[in-house]
Amino acid sequence: xxxxxxxxxxxxxxLVRRGVVLALALGVGGTILLSAWGFFHMRTxxxxxxxxxxxxxxxxxFVIFRFTFIIAMSAAFLAASxxxxxxxxxxxxxxxxxxxxxxxxxxGKWLGICVAVAVGAAISGGLEIAVxxxxxxxxxxxxxxxxxxxxxxxxxxxxxxxxxxxxFGALASAIVAVIAFGxxxxxxxxxxxxxxxxxxxxxxxxxxxxxxxxxxxxxxxAQWAVQPAVFTAALNSREGIARAGPFAGAVPPTTAMLVWTxxxxxxxxxxxxxxxxxxxx
Amino acid sequence: MNWxxxxxxxxxxxxxxEGLAKRYGSAVAVRGLTLRVDRGDVFGxxxxxGAGKTTAVKMLLGLVHPSGGRAELFGKPVGDRATRARIGxxxxxxxxxxxxxxxxxxxxxxxxxxxxxxxxxNEIARTLDLASLSARGSDxxxxxxxxxxxxxxxxxxxxxxxxxxFLDEPTSALDPIGRRDVREIIRHxxxxxxxxxLNSHLLTEVAEVCDRVAIVDRGAVVxxxxxxxxxxxxxxxxxxxxGNTIVIDAVLAPFGAIARDGEWITIAGxxxxxxxxxxxxxxxxxxxxxxxxxxxxxxxxxxxxxxxAKV
Numbered sequence: 001x002x003x004x005x006x007x008x009x010x011x012x013x014x015l016v017r018r019g020v021v022l023a024l025a026l027g028v029g030g031t032i033l034l035s036a037w038g039f040f041h042m043r044t045x046x047x048x049x050x051x052x053x054x055x056x057x058x059x060x061x062f063v064i065f066r067f068t069f070i071i072a073m074s075a076a077f078l079a080a081s082x083x084x085x086x087x088x089x090x091x092x093x094x095x096x097x098x099x100x101x102x103x104x105x106x107x108g109k110w111l112g113i114c115v116a117v118a119v120g121a122a123i124s125g126g127l128e129i130a131v132x133x134x135x136x137x138x139x140x141x142x143x144x145x146x147x148x149x150x151x152x153x154x155x156x157x158x159x160x161x162x163x164x165x166x167x168f169g170a171l172a173s174a175i176v177a178v179i180a181f182g183x184x185x186x187x188x189x190x191x192x193x194x195x196x197x198x199x200x201x202x203x204x205x206x207x208x209x210x211x212x213x214x215x216x217x218x219x220x221x222a223q224w225a226v227q228p229a230v231f232t233a234a235l236n237s238r239e240g241i242a243r244a245g246p247f248a249g250a251v252p253p254t255t256a257m258l259v260w261t262x263x264x265x266x267x268x269x270x271x272x273x274x275x276x277x278x279x280x281x
Numbered sequence: 282m283n284w285x286x287x288x289x290x291x292x293x294x295x296x297x298x299e300g301l302a303k304r305y306g307s308a309v310a311v312r313g314l315t316l317r318v319d320r321g322d323v324f325g326x327x328x329x330x331g332a333g334k335t336t337a338v339k340m341l342l343g344l345v346h347p348s349g350g351r352a353e354l355f356g357k358p359v360g361d362r363a364t365r366a367r368i369g370x371x372x373x374x375x376x377x378x379x380x381x382x383x384x385x386x387x388x389x390x391x392x393x394x395x396x397x398x399x400x401x402x403n404e405i406a407r408t409l410d411l412a413s414l415s416a417r418g419s420d421x422x423x424x425x426x427x428x429x430x431x432x433x434x435x436x437x438x439x440x441x442x443x444x445x446x447f448l449d450e451p452t453s454a455l456d457p458i459g460r461r462d463v464r465e466i467i468r469h470x471x472x473x474x475x476x477x478x479l480n481s482h483l484l485t486e487v488a489e490v491c492d493r494v495a496i497v498d499r500g501a502v503v504x505x506x507x508x509x510x511x512x513x514x515x516x517x518x519x520x521x522x523x524g525n526t527i528v529i530d531a532v533l534a535p536f537g538a539i540a541r542d543g544e545w546i547t548i549a550g551x552x553x554x555x556x557x558x559x560x561x562x563x564x565x566x567x568x569x570x571x572x573x574x575x576x577x578x579x580x581x582x583x584x585x586x587x588x589x590a591k592v
Contacts, residue, residue: 003392006393014380017380089376090372094372094437097344098390099362099363099365099366100393281339281345
């Protein structure tokens with residue numbers, strides 16, 4: 001376990017020292033500052049307080065929706081490169097000649113990346129929610145669930161990209177992971193439309209696709225957690241979903257989905273470990 | 282089994298392989314490598330580019346999975362974790378993270394070995410000193426030249442005073458001073474009883490520091506033994522003479538076959554102890570001798586002959 005933590009710590013240190021953390025902090029920080037300015041100026045609109053809260057909730061839901069893309073993209077490119085670049089630079093040769101198992105090395109790398117992605121997602125989402133609360137008094141009904149959902153989304157995409165990166169090049173792995181996230185996202189939208197129009201066959205098909213990469217549940221969970229409770233209540237019917245459109249979150253992930261997500265991550269990590277253990281370096 | 286494997290010394294040699302092989306599809310990188318390196322030896326693994334040297338080293342380190350055969354380090358199967366704590370490795374091609382300092386790189390490897398804090402500190406100072414990098418420990422690798430990165434790689438390989446060190450082309454990026462330093466380090470390791478497996482295509486380097494060598498070509502060992510055994514002693518005498526060529530030929534004919542190259546004459550088959558007799562005969566016949574020397578095949582000649590290249 002000590003060697004896993006050693007590799008994880010080195011992975012985190014690399015992200016900090018390479019300026020990745022600084023770049024993300026500046027990018028996300030700038031976004032949050034701009035949105036803070038925008039949210040604050042919503043106060044100047046001559047609307048009732050209830051209307052202000054509704055506008056803020058709508059806008060926050062949209063911002064969180066955009067955050068899910070930023071988190072997914074960042075996670076894919078960070079995770080895909082962590083092992084692939086060590087292999088390409090030859091660094092892995094010296095490391096794996098030490099008394100460390102390949103599964104420990106992979107476990108440490110994955111842990112480091114996932115900690116970075118999860119903490120980054122939670123901090124950026126938390127700052128955004130805090131900024132909105134400060135500027136407009138709108139506090140989402142489930143802020144911590146929103147942050148957990150963002151972090152889980154990042155871990156899911158990172159795990160897929162990471163697993164691909166143990167076998168293929170960094171760029172190819174990141175692109176495949178982003179495409180998978182995009183397909184999963186489109187599938188989720190199609191599933192909502194299918195539900196709205198009572199097309200059970202398409203609903204079943206999109207449900208099956210969502211199991212291949214369960215990220216759809218988590219960006220919807222983040223949406224669900226920040227949107228007003230009254231809006232969520234209206235989504236509990238086919239008509240409500242039709243009114244809200246296919247992009248709205250309706251329910252948090254079920255227990256079954258949470259269990260499946262955990263199993264999915266373990267399985268993907270297991271495949272990555274097995275593939276890397278068999279690889280000639 | 283290859284003839285040279287029949288030599289046996291200690292019970293558990295540092296390296297022992299039997300029929301070790303690696304195929305990539307239809308391409309054979311290493312074919313039936315049978316090898317023994319005793320503890321404390323400085324062993325040179327020679328071969329042209331693409332001969333399978335690096336693949337063989339990687340199999341010994343568990344980085345490449347063999348297609349056949351077996352290999353042991355210190356009597357344990359390759360990959361044994363406890364054994365790997367006793368090994369150092371300098372890869373042929375590597376590039377440390379530019380953002381890291383030399384101390385960072387060494388500290389990371391020290392943690393992987395399982396060193397405590399004080400030992401880590403001492404070992405970092407010792408290995409940086411050995412690699413002549415003491416003054417650059419805090420500097421970022423990004424500011425290092427290629428040669429300095431190679432020295433850092435050497436420091437990493439020597440961390441924890443390993444009992445067996447694999448050096449894969451350790452001087453490939455070094456200037457003459459760096460090459461001399463590496464030779465000194467190898468001699469230092471030998472004096473400490475460390476086994477060194479030196480993978481190289483630089484024959485002079487190998488001839489200077491190695492006790493034993495194996496020449497590998499197209500994935501198989503073609504010649505192995507001590508430097509003298511491999512270089513061979515195919516005796517000859519080479520000389521520069523002035524005098525009547527008919528007389529010279531008549532005088533030298535009893536000693537062996539004569540080959541001429543301008544004023545230079547080489548007689549094959551003359552052992553060093555017979556050279557005085559040659560001199561006596563030439564002087565007695567009134568031939569002037571300007572130069573005479575015993576001639577043995579160099580390691581380079583044997584290497585080129587072994588791998589099928591024209592000498």
